[in-house]
Amino acid sequence: MSVTPQGETPSFDLLPRQHPLLLILFALLSLGLYVPYWVYTRSTLINRICPEQPIPTNITAMTIAGFVIYLVLMFTLPIEPGAQLDQEYIKALQQTQHYQIWNSIGLAQNILMFFWGFCFCRSLNTITGSHKGDALQARPLYLFIVQLFVVNIVYLQYKINQILDSRRPGLM
Secondary structure (H helix, E strand, O other): OOOOOOOOOOOOHHHHOOOOOHHHHHHHHHHOOEEEEEEEEHHHHHHOOOOOOOOOHHHHHHHHHHHHHHHHHOOOOOOOOOOOOOOOHHHHOOOOOOHHHHHHHHHHHHHHHHHHHHHHHHHHHHHHHHOOOOOOOOOHHHHOOOOOOHHHHHHHHHHHHHHHHHHOOOOO
């Protein structure tokens, strides 16, 4: 990362360019743990670049914590090795308290992720000065439509890449 002189706002170029498909690959290879890392690092960088419209730290922390708890509960679901996952077994699993807690945490985490994504879009739009209809505008509605966690960060990374590309000399 580059160091900026005192009192100067850090550049948007601090955000790394990353191919969106790599996000999916890293998320799969890390069993999902890359996603909270991405959320944390991008939140930290956005808050350095845009202190006037930061992503609330508590929203970021709760989003990451919710995701990690969700993953832990998912990997500890009481599924017996070699069990045949037929309708009857799945119904019995859904009746367990562990499953119901896991499901509730998943819902809460998705809501938190939407709020975090909204804050992220708001900060991106502040940085770029984008308004409704601008090509660089990050649209929170798109996050709502594609609420899957990994797809959310793919869209946001796409917007980061688009903004970085628009700032390169010779483009546009």
